[in-house]
Amino acid sequence: AQSVTQLGSHVSVSEGALVLLRCNYSSSVPPYLFWYVQYPNQGLQLLLKYTTGATLVKGINGFEAEFKKSETSFHLTKPSAHMSDAAEYFCAVSESGGSNYKLTFGKGTLLTVNP
Amino acid sequence: EAGVTQSPTHLIKTRGQQATLRCSPISGHTSVYWYQQALGLGLQFLLWYDEGEERNRGNFPPRFSGRQFPNYSSELNVNALELEDSALYLCASSRVWETQYFGPGTRLLVL
Numbered sequence A: 001a002q003s004v005t006q007l008g009s010h011v012s013v014s015e016g017a018l019v020l021l022r023c024n025y026s027s028s029v030p031p032y033l034f035w036y037v038q039y040p041n042q043g044l045q046l047l048l049k050y051t052t053g054a055t056l057v058k059g060i061n062g063f064e065a066e067f068k069k070s071e072t073s074f075h076l077t078k079p080s081a082h083m084s085d086a087a088e089y090f091c092a093v094s095e096s097g098g099s100n101y102k103l104t105f106g107k108g109t110l111l112t113v114n115p
Numbered sequence B: 001e002a003g004v005t006q007s008p009t010h011l012i013k014t015r016g017q018q019a020t021l022r023c024s025p026i027s028g029h030t031s032v033y034w035y036q037q038a039l040g041l042g043l044q045f046l047l048w049y050d051e052g053e054e055r056n057r058g059n060f061p062p063r064f065s066g067r068q069f070p071n072y073s074s075e076l077n078v079n080a081l082e083l084e085d086s087a088l089y090l091c092a093s094s095r096v097w098e099t100q101y102f103g104p105g106t107r108l109l110v111l
Helices: none
Strands: A003-007 A010-014 A019-026 A031-038 A044-050 A056-058 A064-068 A073-078 A087-095 A109-114 B005-007 B010-013 B019-024 B031-038 B042-050 B053-057 B064-068 B074-078 B087-094 B106-110
Touching: A003 A087, A010 A019, A019 A031, A019 A087, A019 A109, A031 A064, A031 A073, A044 A056, A044 A064, A044 A073, A073 A087, B005 B087, B010 B019, B019 B087, B019 B106, B031 B074, B042 B064, B042 B074, B074 B087
Parallel strands: A010 A109, B010 B106
Antiparallel strands: A003 A019, A019 A073, A031 A044, A031 A087, A056 A064, A064 A073, A087 A109, B005 B019, B019 B074, B031 B042, B031 B087, B042 B053, B064 B074, B087 B106
């Protein structure tokens, strides 16, 4: 069974400050890991994903995440927050193939960016 | 390239009625997934269809059902609606085993 824990349901940063959103996962098989962003009254937009290979993954809008197997973590970072980054962020895990291919999501982290 | 589309955007029903939600995948994608995003419950996997077959089902009662058509579009049906079915229903599509891309969702309100 898979699970995702996002530490902090709400993170507040100042514009220009570092953004760090934490995600820890549990998976019995090698995971695929994803970060999605949801703006108000919209669907989910893919920010970045890790499947295999390089553990530091770069995504859209200046975000990146690092897969750390030993820590079962996939934290999302951005060096400098922008007002437009304010949204809800979801970390998700899926198994790498098999009949159980579905996304299991964390509870989400609401990011607020203060001017 | 057009993204995943869903209709209607909003749907209001009363308890006991049936709701039908529709999803059109990205061209070339054969898999369609349905997720429920209910207040306080987060995003939960409902159903996965690929090549017209139901491949996986989440922990939802049988009154949640669906189908996938030959053109890969999909329908989600919710029978005997209950108040707690009020939620945002998200559809995603992918090539099989690949990244899922989401539509804008259908917001269902049950009165």
